[in-house]
Amino acid sequence: MGAYSAVIATEEAKAAPDESVIEAARAAQNRLAREREGLRSLDREQIAAARALRGACP
Template sequence: MSANNDVSITHQLPEYKWSNEETAAYEAAVEAVNGAVGAYSALIAAEEKKSEPDPGRIGKAREAQSRLARDRERLRSADAQQIADARAHYAALARDVLASVA
């Protein structure tokens, strides 16, 4: 809440109008990052099921998930190039990670 406790801080932010295209592209970029996080979850689960799991591989996967969470927070809907790059990069990353699980 604000200093006067009557208005939330989010209501004090400036208004920003998103186009339908910007909204869809941003959501797709977020989903691409989430897909990569999920791919690392699959990797972790597969590693943990092994008779001798590799703690280093699990640790690196968890670190990657944390890094991806920070990357997701840095996405800016108004930056069309960043959004396009993120969609391509994280979709490819998810495919690569999943391929390493098989």
């Protein structure tokens, strides 16, 4: 989620921020937060899938 925070901060710092970039990054943050809430530490399949997706962030 931190990667998306950096995308948002970088875009907001621009003279003419692209709102679609900011909105997409915020949507991704929200999606990841919902997914994180559903994770269970004893579910090995969930853990493996989360680790595999971790590199998919910008």
